[in-house]
Amino acid sequence: MRRTRILATAGPSTTLPVLRDLIRSGADAFRLNFSHGTHESQAVMFKMIRDAAMAEGRPVAIVQDLGGPKIRTGEVSAPFTLNHGDALTIAAGAFMGGRGRVSCSFEALFSSARVGDRLLVNDGRIELEVVTSNADALETRVLAGGVLSSHKGINLPGVTIRTSAVTAKDEADLKFGIELGIDFAAVSFVQSADDVSHARRVAAQAGAPDLPIIAKIERPQAVEQIESILDVADGVMVARGDLGLELPLERLPAAQKRVTRAARARGVPVIVATQVLESMVVEPRPTRAEVTDAAHSVDERADAIMLAGETAAGAYPVRAVQMLDAIIREVEAMPDHADVAPDAAARNRPGRPLCEAAVALAERSGAAAIVAMTEAGKTPRMLAALRPDAQVLAATPNARTAAQLSLTWGVTPVITGAMTIPGVRDTLRNRGIVRQGDVIVFVSMHPKLSQDGRNFIHVERI
Numbered sequence: 509m510r511r512t513r514i515l516a517t518a519g520p521s522t523t524l525p526v527l528r529d530l531i532r533s534g535a536d537a538f539r540l541n542f543s544h545g546t547h548e549s550q551a552v553m554f555k556m557i558r559d560a561a562m563a564e565g566r567p568v569a570i571v572q573d574l575g576g577p578k579i580r581t582g583e584v585s586a587p588f589t590l591n592h593g594d595a596l597t598i599a600a601g602a603f604m605g606g607r608g609r610v611s612c613s614f615e616a617l618f619s620s621a622r623v624g625d626r627l628l629v630n631d632g633r634i635e636l637e638v639v640t641s642n643a644d645a646l647e648t649r650v651l652a653g654g655v656l657s658s659h660k661g662i663n664l665p666g667v668t669i670r671t672s673a674v675t676a677k678d679e680a681d682l683k684f685g686i687e688l689g690i691d692f693a694a695v696s697f698v699q700s701a702d703d704v705s706h707a708r709r710v711a712a713q714a715g716a717p718d719l720p721i722i723a724k725i726e727r728p729q730a731v732e733q734i735e736s737i738l739d740v741a742d743g744v745m746v747a748r749g750d751l752g753l754e755l756p757l758e759r760l761p762a763a764q765k766r767v768t769r770a771a772r773a774r775g776v777p778v779i780v781a782t783q784v785l786e787s788m789v790v791e792p793r794p795t796r797a798e799v800t801d802a803a804h805s806v807d808e809r810a811d812a813i814m815l816a817g818e819t820a821a822g823a824y825p826v827r828a829v830q831m832l833d834a835i836i837r838e839v840e841a842m843p844d845h846a847d848v849a850p851d852a853a854a855r856n857r858p859g860r861p862l863c864e865a866a867v868a869l870a871e872r873s874g875a876a877a878i879v880a881m882t883e884a885g886k887t888p889r890m891l892a893a894l895r896p897d898a899q900v901l902a903a904t905p906n907a908r909t910a911a912q913l914s915l916t917w918g919v920t921p922v923i924t925g926a927m928t929i930p931g932v933r934d935t936l937r938n939r940g941i942v943r944q945g946d947v948i949v950f951v952s953m954h955p956k957l958s959q960d961g962r963n964f965i966h967v968e969r970i
Contacts, residue, residue, distance in 0.1 A: 509899050511918035512805075512836045513812035515539055515571065515779060516829060518553050519820025527560035529826045530819065534833035537569035537915045539814065540690075542681045543578065554688045567910035567921050569692060571722065572685040574678040574707075576696025577671050579662040581629065582611030587657040590634060590650045598627075598662075599645040610656070616671040617662065618643050625667055626651070630660040632753045663753040668729055673703035674710065682707065683714040691912045694722040694745060699729040701736040708740070718884075720912060722779070726750035731763045738774045743915075745814070749782040768808050775857070775893030777916060780805040781814035785831060789822040799835055806839040809895055811917040859953040859963070863890045866951040866965050870898040873967060876946040877901050879936070880919075881927060885909045887953045888919045898949070901941065903932045929966055937970060946970045 516535040518527070527538075538557050540550055554570060561568035581598070584605040590596060597609045600618055605611050618641070621627070627636040627648060635652035673695055674682075682693055695707045704723050711719040720742035723730070726749065730737060737744065746764045755763060764780065771778035784802050785794040794802075805813055813836070818828040870878050877899040880888040888902035895918070902913050902921045910921035924935040929950055936942045950966040 509918075509920070510534065510833060510837050511840055512810060513537065513915050513917065514829060514832055514836070515781075515812045515814040515915065516825070517541060517814070517816045517818075517820040518557060519544075519817075521821050521823075521825045522553070522556075522819060524556045524560055526825055527556055528564055530829050531560055531564045531566055531568060533826050533829040535568070535819075535829050537571060537691075537812070539571045539573050539694075539816075540685075541573050541575075541816075541820065542678075542685070543573070543575035543696075547681075547684050550684075551688060554690075561911075567907065567914050567923065569911045569913075569915045570690050571692040571694055571915070572682070572690040573694045573724075574674070574681055574696055576673050576678060576724075577614065577616070577669065577675050578696075579612065579614045579617055579664075579669075581605070581656070581658070581660045581662065582613065583658045584610060584656065587655050589655050590653040592650055592653050594650040594653065595639075596636060596648050596650060597645055598648065600643075612662065614662075616669055617664075618646065620667055620670050621646055621664060622667075626665055628663040628665065628753050629656065630654065631749075632663070634660075663750060665754045666728060668699065669697070669727075672706055673697045673699060674706045678707075679710050682710050686711060686714045686716045686719065689908075690719070691908065692720045692722055692743070692915070694724050696724045696747075697727055697750070698723040698725065698737060699727055700733050701740045704737060704740045725763075725767050727754050728763075731755075731767060734767055734770045738770060738776050741776065743777040743779065743811075744771050745779040745781050747781050752782075764805075765808065768805075768810055772809060772893075775890060777811040777889070777892075779812040779814055779915075780810045782816060784813055784815055785818050785828050788824050788828040788831065789817045792824050792827060794828075794831060802832060802835045803839045806836050807842075809917065811892070812915055857890070859887070859890055862951060862953055862963055862965065863887065863894060866891065866949050867894050867896040867898070869965065869967055870896060870949045873947045873949070875949045875967070876942060877936075878949045878951060879903055879932060881929075881932060881950060881952040883909065885913050885916075887951060888913055888921075889916055890953075891951070892917045892919050901936065903927070903935070929968075933968075933970065942970055944970055 513536040515537045517539040588607045601611045602613045603611045625638045634654040636648035640647040722743040723741040724745045724747045726747040752760050819825040879901045881903050891900050900919045913919050913921040953963050
């Protein structure tokens with residue numbers, strides 16, 4: 509069984525037949541990127557994903573990725589070339605720009621940037637230095653030139669942006685996503701725990717106080733405050749695209765490792781994203797470096813790996829998922845996975861001793877599976893955080909919980925109506941998930957699921 513999950517991004521390449529092929533090939537969840545498209549187009553894609561999952565008989569999670577405060581240049585009359593030493597003014601507003609002067613409607617840029625700060629434009633292809641700064645404009649000098657066209661992203665490495673990660677558009681998008689029935693919301697450009705809390709308040713106001721919130725780690729400030737972010741987030745995503753622009757590239761691997769280990773120690777799910785198999789956007793095979801990079805993420809036991817353009821707009825979306833699935837399976841077959849010791853917060857979490865006991869019983873008895881009987885998903889998530897060798901089966905009557913658990917490391921959700929040990933046992937046996945002679949460990953931390961209202965562990969041979 510493959511334990512590391514695959515999160516695939518939906519987009520122009522993912523028609524309904526392709527979505528079904530992606531699920532059959534190993535996609536466990538899908539990302540809707542709200543930086544692009546309209547509410548209408550996202551609603552169509554959402555329904556196609558749900559239809560594909562139902563047709564394939566698999567619970568599949570849908571992650572809404574909020575756009576966040578993306579800083580971009582405005583419209584220009586025609587692309588133009590910037591050379592080393594040239595002057596470029598970036599002025600507040602939304603006017604038509606041209607050689608020497610372009611617009612930017614993101615007001616916080618002008619209150620955040622200071623003289624001497626560097627600006628990276630168009631994914632770092634153009635580098636600028638701020639020469640003068642005021643509330644209306646930045647005068648810059650070109651350090652590394654290139655061609656500038658309309659609507660190119662601007663990054664400010666090391667600069668704290670004086671704005672919330674949740675914009676007014678994000679609030680409207682999140683409310684719309686909740687109406688659709690999203691399973692997770694991912695908040696872009698998180699700088700502190702307050703940004704996650706902001707999104708949670710919006711979700712609560714929209715009637716979804718328990719919606720899992722994923723913090724996207726793509727700014728250095730978030731890496732430095734990862735512990736406090738983990739206090740309030742339900743998951744984190746190492747979004748290496750913008751993080752690789754905001755940090756010196758040589759520091760990116762260490763930042764990824766730091767976030768992954770911190771999240772693992774807390775038992776908080778962690779997703780690795782961006783340029784995983786980037787060359788497969790146009791090529792049928794990844795590079796050797798990409799394969800090795802993906803393998804390292806599996807070896808660090810990330811919960812999930814995300815494909816972006818590879819599936820959203822690539823020429824080989826199904827092949828990309830098949831390739832990542834094969835890489836994960838090969839690495840997981842190796843016996844020397846790295847492990848991470850839990851921190852005090854994880855060790856002292858209610859129910860942790862019960863799950864540790866279930867894992868120990870499974871190891872000593874040679875159990876084929878640990879069956880977590882759950883309604884909201886807390887028990888299987890806690891078991892997954894322990895990274896057991898035995899398969900974790902999450903027996904739940906809740907289809908929403910099953911979909912959300914499809915993004916959790918090593919957990920296979922099973923929807924069942926009978927939430928008793930005999931009922932769950934029969935469901936697993938009838939579906940061929942367990943076989944005669946298998947040893948199974950049942951565990952529950954939900955008092956309503958036991959006859960005497962207590963948590964329990966039960967071990968039996970089928």
